[in-house]
Amino acid sequence: MKNSYPIVLTPDEKGYTVFIPDFNINTEGDSLTEAIEMARDAIGLMGIDMEDDGESIPPARSAKDIKPEKGEIVSLVDVDFTEYRRKSETKTVKKNCTLPSWLCYEAEKANINFSQLLQTALKKELNITDK
Numbered sequence: 077m078k079n080s081y082p083i084v085l086t087p088d089e090k091g092y093t094v095f096i097p098d099f100n101i102n103t104e105g106d107s108l109t110e111a112i113e114m115a116r117d118a119i120g121l122m123g124i125d126m127e128d129d130g131e132s133i134p135p136a137r138s139a140k141d142i143k144p145e146k147g148e149i150v151s152l153v154d155v156d157f158t159e160y161r162r163k164s165e166t167k168t169v170k171k172n173c174t175l176p177s178w179l180c181y182e183a184e185k186a187n188i189n190f191s192q193l194l195q196t197a198l199k200k201e202l203n204i205t206d207k
Contacts, residue, residue, distance in 0.1 A: 078156040082139040083115045085149040094118075096153075097142060098134045115153045120160030133157065 084095040085108065092111035094103045096119060103118045105111030123133045142150045173194070183190065199205070 077133065077158060078154065079133075079136045080152045080154045081119055081136045082142050083112070083151055083153050084142060084144060085111055085151060086145075087147060096122075098137055099123075112151065112153060116155055119153060119155045120157060120164070123155065123157045124161045124164070127157070127161075 081096060081098050084097065086093045086095070088104075091104060091106040092108060094105065094111050094115045096102070096115055099119060099122045101118055101122060103111070103114040105114045126133055139150050139152055144150050171194075
């Protein structure tokens with residue numbers, strides 16, 4: 077799922093403080109670029125944590141609904157939660173599968189990497205491409 081969320085950037089002595097209203101969280105960055113990157117990371121992390129907890133990711137409100145104080149900057153940050161999860165979750169899980177013994181014998185004789193083959197087949201079945 078991909079969405080664009082409004083953020084409020086407030087200049088401070090060291091860079092920018094960022095408020096993300098839809099998630100009610102803050103982050104910061106030493107530069108405008110870093111602050112935006114940190115906002116994207118905070119939104120992505122919060123979103124996948126919410127999904128893992130069975131909660132819905134909040135819909136993005138319109139940037140027009142945000143009323144900045146003097147000196148604040150309202151901007152949008154796009155986040156692809158599926159891509160964020162793919163890039164940030166590197167843990168592996170073990171799955172057992174059952175197959176005929178003759179097929180297992182032939183695959184082992186051909187030095188087939190079962191884990192790699194299963195990953196490739198699942199990506200193909202789910203129409204997932206490596207980026």
